[in-house]
Amino acid sequence: MDDLIAAARDVQQRAHVPYSEYRVGAALETADGEIFVGCNLENANFSNSLHAEEVAIAEAVKQGHRDFARIAVSSGRRDGVTPCGMCRQTLTEFCDDDLIVLCDEGDGEAPSEYSLGELLPNTISQETLE
Template sequence: MEDEDLLAVARKAVERSYAPYSEYSVGAAIETADGTVFTGSNIENANYSNSVHAEELAISKAIEEGHRSFERIAVSSGRRDGVTPCGMCRQSLSEFCAPELRVICDEKDTTAEYTLGELLPNTITGGHLE
């Protein structure tokens, strides 16, 4: 699957978002090492702290299905404004993904690409809890 195809899957996930409060819909598509793709969309709650982020939902689905190795994640918003995973999502991704995970962000007619390590250097790991 090409990067553009993965972004198309993320864009489709945007359509399933529930964002009545912020009106900022986000979709994500994460690809596992074996090529399986899982999607997520943001699901808001009137108590914002109970809202679910698209990236967290996508990786949670993958983890629940037993996947532990990931190649890349594509993220899009209804505005296609180059949204990147927020800090909380970056930390959640870092629990299961290598710093080299490719993060592809949708910017209207182009894309921006980062690695997870660029977006979240010096991440908190399980080793910090020992």
């Protein structure tokens, strides 16, 4: 199993999901190979919930990283979950269109692989706003 998928699976066990019971873990790999993880953190006020991908990228950026190679996303259901639209936009703020996105399909299955540009074409960017 890919180490990045394994890290995403591992961190989802720490998710706080009392409402949806849908655990998600994300593992973000920097260009130099360091891995930062995040899990979803639900809140009774759903708009204040944090998604796993957001938590992972916040950890990496907090540590000074701005160059990323891959992200893996895994749910407890191993259903090939992809980052949601909000997370895709957040990733676009810090990652290029060629960021590799691995989506866990379960034991014995190869993860689905996308580029961030495939998942979110024509993004809102700094250039768009100028």
